[in-house]
Amino acid sequence: MTVPTQPSPAPDLAPSLRGVPLGLSFPLQGGDSQAWGESRARPIDLLARFPVLKRMLKSRAFQPALQWFALAGFTLAVVAGLIGTPAGNRNFGIVFVWIVWWAALMLMIVPFLGRAWCAACPIPAPGEWLQRRGIISRIPRRLRTLHYHWPRWLKNIWLQNAGFVLMALFSAIILTRPNITAWALLGLTALGLALSMMFDNRVFCRYVCPVGGFIGLYATTAPLALRVKDTDICLMHTPKDCVTGNEYGYGCPWMTYPGGLTRNVDCGLCTECLKTCPKDNITLVWRAGGDELPAPREYRLDEAYKAFIMLGSALIYPVVFLGPWGWLKNWASIGSLTGWVLYAAAFLAITLGVLPGVFWLVSAVSAAIARPRLPTIQWFTRYAYALTPLGLAAWVAFSFGFVLVNGSYAISTLSDPLGWGWNLLGTAGVAWTPADPMIISVLQIGVLMIGLVSALNTAYRIARQSHEANWPAIKAALPISVFMVAFVVISLEMYLG
């Protein structure tokens, strides 16, 4: 379901906050949205400022180089998972996928670079290379697939939502058992390969990948974005090389029209359009994160639900994985079938029922306060977007909790990736050294606060889309704000209580 809205003037971005992640673009001055728009900071055109970067991105070897690097790690993870030690903390597959990669993804890449990982991800790479019958060169032939059409009713992220929930239900064993991790990676690769044989372009990434779904949502808060410099140039350029491709590159593999890009959700940063654009009208910008959150052309229920699934998971995971309740961990690890069924039922109930249900109630209160009156479903869907920075902050906080505790395993695993008693770099004996719990707590509190401020700001800016005046917007967003504050209080209680 989609909820159309009237785009409103973009709110203010304090110049000093340009580049801050987590969608933090807090207005530093009052007044109406038009006034903020006048003082809005201009995004930095990274390619104009760094010509070397431009040359690099225009090279056809750029993306394959990233993919090779990731593919090497992927291959090592799979091999280690299949034939290495079953002890997760000594296996490259667990340590480098679920600690190192996850830390890089959630603490750096997504908050700052958005979907940059999608450009390097090795999972869809074999399928894409087979489609193109080439790795680096622009092969001037039609993609080799069965040319099936992806069903219209699946052109959303509901499949990605379902995939993430499915993986989340089994995450306790996927995250701890190297062989399960290996099979999960191979399974996703096989799925990507199969879809690449059936459908043109990156259908897997756009509509199926369970990781890509949340990366896309949270990429909307990132400072890095690929955008056109001048939309008029795109409108007047009828050949649309960015869509059809030319001798320099392929048409957008993500099936997006770059000229209409206003959000990071559907751009995989593959940089094909940078190569194909004959007008040199596409660039990478560094902007205030979260600029795009309150103003999508349509508010979508599938994306709204993604926000709830991520928020609910971020609430449940710390309890299960970092909490002192062994029986709960045992349930999640399928220690008993009955226990796991209860865990799965609770997980689904909280993420898909309780959390959206409570949010529906606060949305109904907001709807009652708001002028003009809109159906609750519209406010529910709109305000759910304000949960995006909060959800990302909650995931970053959760990630701090286990990455900083378990990160030192990476040092010993580098020397003995398969847990076979090797000592390649002389670091196999490095002892596990968890970070100071106080430092972790401070980081968690800090990031949750940043996420809360950003989420409150986003909710307010969404309210401002329907309220000309300041105070009515604040009143309309108040129930949502209470929900957000309650979430943060519960999270803090979990981490610090």
Add this chain to the structure above:
Amino acid sequence: MTMLRREALPIIVTLGIMLGLPAVLLGYETLIRPAVSPNRIVEIHASMPQNGGFGPDVVHVNQGEAVTLRFTADDVTHGIAIGPGLGVDLGQFDPGHAAEVTLTFEQPGRYTYYCNTWCGDDHWRMRGVIDVVDPANPDAIPAPQRDPVIEALIAEGIDIDEIKRRPEHPDANTASADAGSRMIGDVTIPPQIEETAWQRTHTPQQALDMLALLNADVPKASLMNVVAYLWVRDIDPATLAQGRTLYQKNCSGCHGETGGGDGPGADLASFTPIFSMTIDTLPRRGDVLYAKIRRGGMGTGMPNWGTVFTPEETWMLVDYLWTLAFRD
């Protein structure tokens, strides 16, 4: 053609990563590493018995061959020792960690590697075997080791597997070796009772009865203290320390840290004797305890330790057991 040439290198790189990297890893493990190692390396993975136990659980070694045994804990914390008589204890190591030892066996025979850290309900089943063969005569079967202590018990008609339950009317409830040491000069003691050899083939109850005949005016509780003293007096501290270490590593899982029969595995056995109480110790013979340890307790869940401990180590354990009941 140019296109093909341009794609050749990327394809080679891609295949190199997807196929070459695993090949390099396996090649390093199976070819290079053994080649650069001064001796043969045997990788042994240690898992709880319900997860497969040791893999492999049989290792064949030639007499005189130096071999490195590398143990890796795969699931939970394990401790590895090898016996009998090798004095190899690699200590505890956590999942994913490895410990290794290089051994050269000078004689053909059979040795046992085993877990000596409580790792689960079937912990005691976690054993593997090292078969050392003479390369000149690899099919020779080593002659079974004879144990004169056990043979003597059988000849005497002693039922080693008899379960000694608590006496209904014990002569003494507690005994203190310290108290016994203070009154040793005040009682008449038959000389044989003071001999270690006699003590090992008789029960404390028998000694108590003999003392009672000669010292009718002394209370039985006091005489029991004397028996307690005599039973532990000649155990030297080094033996006691070794016995304690062996007990704590291998026995306390079922019998409890202080012999109270309250270890985590006690409930899994049909019968777990108590060694911390004097009344339970009175009817026991040292040589029968020795035999039970080496053969295992039939029908009780007590594993055999004869393949793990030397006879000397077994006697150290028996000596330590007496101190559990008789030392304050």
